[in-house]
Amino acid sequence: MSMIDFDAMVKNEDMADVILFLVSRREDGMSYPSIDRFFGRHKADEKYRSYNIKLIHETKKLEDNGSVLGGKSYKKGPNWKEPKFVTEKNTESANITLAKPTGKLALLTLFY
Known part of the structure; x- marks a missing residue:
């Protein structure tokens, strides 16, 4: 299993x-x-000027x-659909594995 590069x-x-990926975990x-x-x-402020305002709008749209x-x-x-970057296994942007976390990893994901 590979680690996910969230940044x-x-x-x-x-x-x-x-967001669709996160809610499915x-x-x-x-x-x-x-x-x-x-x-x-994970540095959303580097991509979006006001990421928290955009987050409000995106969650509302979803x-x-x-x-x-x-x-x-x-x-x-x-109407949830798996994001394209997961279905296409876009390893350039992120290595994604949708396996259910276990052990210490499960505890870590509770805080996300």
């Missing part, structure tokens, strides 16, 4: 696609503060089109 993912992929989804923290930690469901956390919606 490259944020830099090279569309924000909406990254765990069955209980991902909270908005965790998504915001993820983008801050909710409106049914790709994600909001609430306590964002989860896969009825």
Whole structure:
């Protein structure tokens, strides 16, 4: 299993696609503060002038089109589709593996 280069993912992929990837990683989804923290930690401010404002707009669009469901956390919606960079296995931008994390890795992903 290869490590995921999250900085490259944020830099090279569309924000909406990254959100779709993030909400698919765990069955209980991902909270908005965790998504915001993820983008801050992985240098979204280098790509987007005001990444947190863009994040508000992107999550709203994804909710409106049914790709994600909001609430306590964002989860896969009825219209969720795997992002192209995952299906095309775009290793140039990020090495992605959708295997369920176990052990220490599972604990680490709880904080994303």
